[in-house]
Amino acid sequence: MFINKQDSITLNVTNHLPVATTVHWHGFHVAPFNDGGPHQIIAPGATWSPSFKMRNNASTYWYHPHGEGKTEIQVSKGLAGLIIVRDSLEASYTLPRKYGIDDFPIILSTRSFDVLYQIATATHSDSVMMVNGTLNPYLTVPKQVVRLRLLNGSADRTYNLGLSDNSPFYLIATDGGMLSQPFATTWLRMSPGERAEILINFDAYDIDQQIYLKSYASELQKGIIGADSVGTSTLIIGEEYYTNLLNGTDFDILRFDVTTSTANPVTTIPTAFAPLIPMDTLGVNTHRHLHFSPDTLLFGAQAYVDGPFFINNEAFNINNTNIITHINDKEIWTLTNSTLVAHPFHIHDIQFFVLDINGNPPPPQYSGLKDVILVKPQDTVRFITKFETFADETMPYMYHCHLLHHEDEGMMGSFLVKPNAIGINQLPPNNGIKVYPNPLNAQQTLTIQSENNINNIAIFDVLGRQISTQKTSGKQITLVMPTDKGVYMLQIKTDQTTLSQKIVVAY
Numbered sequence: 001m002f003i004n005k006q007d008s009i010t011l012n013v014t015n016h017l018p019v020a021t022t023v024h025w026h027g028f029h030v031a032p033f034n035d036g037g038p039h040q041i042i043a044p045g046a047t048w049s050p051s052f053k054m055r056n057n058a059s060t061y062w063y064h065p066h067g068e069g070k071t072e073i074q075v076s077k078g079l080a081g082l083i084i085v086r087d088s089l090e091a092s093y094t095l096p097r098k099y100g101i102d103d104f105p106i107i108l109s110t111r112s113f114d115v116l117y118q119i120a121t122a123t124h125s126d127s128v129m130m131v132n133g134t135l136n137p138y139l140t141v142p143k144q145v146v147r148l149r150l151l152n153g154s155a156d157r158t159y160n161l162g163l164s165d166n167s168p169f170y171l172i173a174t175d176g177g178m179l180s181q182p183f184a185t186t187w188l189r190m191s192p193g194e195r196a197e198i199l200i201n202f203d204a205y206d207i208d209q210q211i212y213l214k215s216y217a218s219e220l221q222k223g224i225i226g227a228d229s230v231g232t233s234t235l236i237i238g239e240e241y242y243t244n245l246l247n248g249t250d251f252d253i254l255r256f257d258v259t260t261s262t263a264n265p266v267t268t269i270p271t272a273f274a275p276l277i278p279m280d281t282l283g284v285n286t287h288r289h290l291h292f293s294p295d296t297l298l299f300g301a302q303a304y305v306d307g308p309f310f311i312n313n314e315a316f317n318i319n320n321t322n323i324i325t326h327i328n329d330k331e332i333w334t335l336t337n338s339t340l341v342a343h344p345f346h347i348h349d350i351q352f353f354v355l356d357i358n359g360n361p362p363p364p365q366y367s368g369l370k371d372v373i374l375v376k377p378q379d380t381v382r383f384i385t386k387f388e389t390f391a392d393e394t395m396p397y398m399y400h401c402h403l404l405h406h407e408d409e410g411m412m413g414s415f416l417v418k419p420n421a422i423g424i425n426q427l428p429p430n431n432g433i434k435v436y437p438n439p440l441n442a443q444q445t446l447t448i449q450s451e452n453n454i455n456n457i458a459i460f461d462v463l464g465r466q467i468s469t470q471k472t473s474g475k476q477i478t479l480v481m482p483t484d485k486g487v488y489m490l491q492i493k494t495d496q497t498t499l500s501q502k503i504v505v506a507y
């Protein structure tokens with residue numbers, strides 16, 4: 001499906017399954033009740049119709065079920081698809097964008113089949129490679145620059161993508177938008193949930209030549225699912241992992257058959273796009289640490305490789321809120337992993353910028369907006385983000401491991417973005433307090449009138465930081481507001497109550 005940035009859309013999702021499901025818009029910046037997490041259950045026969053404005057940048061996103069404990073089985077059986085978001089900036093570049101002609105969706109997944117030839121889950125014997133749900137896939141490509149929109153839609157396998165002749169290709173976009181410039185590379189690692197748009201110049205090949213997209217999985221680091229080993233000599237992930245011929249070996253994913261070029265082909269790789277300015281750390285008011293660990297108490301040392309896994313020593317509980325943040329909070333999250341398995345961490349609502357990985361600046365493929373990042377055993381990954389636009393007192397968003405079996409087993413948490421940092425209600429009508437003028441258009445002083453004695457007035461900025469506080473006494477107070485234009489929050493304490501009021505300073 002295609003969506004233009006700024007469009008207002010309604011998506012009608014009808015559940016024809018005999019079981020409940022949900023549909024999560026992976027990567028979208030939408031209100032929590034439109035997010036499609038475990039709370040937005042679609043009963044059998046029901047239709048769910050979220051409406052929202054498209055706020056994301058042009059890139060490749062996807063949708064998939066996110067039901068509590070049900071994600072792996074429903075995704076593996078096929079409930080997933082790509083969403084292409086377009087915007088005017090992306091449209092201004094000379095890039096392939098003729099869908100199915102020079103611009104192709106490429107969804108990677110592996111499957112395992114049981115003795116009845118049904119799709120099996122919770123297994124490491126996923127030895128059947130599929131592209132867009134197709135066995136032995138091939139794609140006829142014109143002899144020119146072609147764009148592939150790659151999604152790793154696998155339950156747990158990571159790929160180390162490359163071309164069979166080791167030619168370079170060019171990464172132009174990651175999860176949440178375009179890079180500043182194409183990144184020329186011969187290999188690209190993609191963990192579950194990640195998206196990448198790449199350009200390949202097929203003009204270098206002869207007509208009828210065949211080239212393969214491969215996974216050079218022999219080069220994946222130990223601990224990543226898909227590598228030759230996960231665990232230690234004493235703690236291994238299970239025998240079926242080691243008999244699976246895809247693990248730790250290089251294998252073909254997709255065959256390209258080169259054919260004649262189209263009319264008006266794109267023939268060159270662009271040199272630069274709009275500069276992408278990473279979010280700076282100025283004004284960060286919250287640091288959080290999320291730690292991945294095994295549930296050794298119930299499952300012993302084997303949990304280091306088999307799980308279940310915890311985030312901050314807790315398994316997901318739909319009745320708990322793990323993190324409370326506030327609208328416009330700018331935060332740095334630090335992810336650490338003391339298990340023996342690499343976990344792709346995904347967070348809803350926002351896109352983030354990777355600050356560093358083990359203290360080093362992110363490599364080019366992680367320099368853009370991301371919503372999934374692979375955290376290898378012993379890694380420390382820090383990212384920065386801001387929780388903008390949407391807030392709700394009760395409906396949370398999710399963060400979790402995107403290895404679907406891990407997620408289903410509880411490697412997930414929830415976070416609430418609350419409306420304001422003071423955490424109390426706006427002035428209700430007829431509360432006995434008057435604040436005027438508001439907005440402040442022509443003067444710097446505000447008058448506050450109350451039926452009760454006013455004891456204290458505090459001023460907060462939009463980030464919830466207290467700018468000033470003063471003890472007062474009386475039923476009418478004159479207050480000098482800050483000179484910087486903007487929105488402030490006033491907290492007024494009287495003998496009877498504490499209330500807050502938004503004040504717009506516009507002079």
Ligand SMILES: [Cu+2]
Binds near residue numbers: 401407
């Ligand atoms: Cu995991």
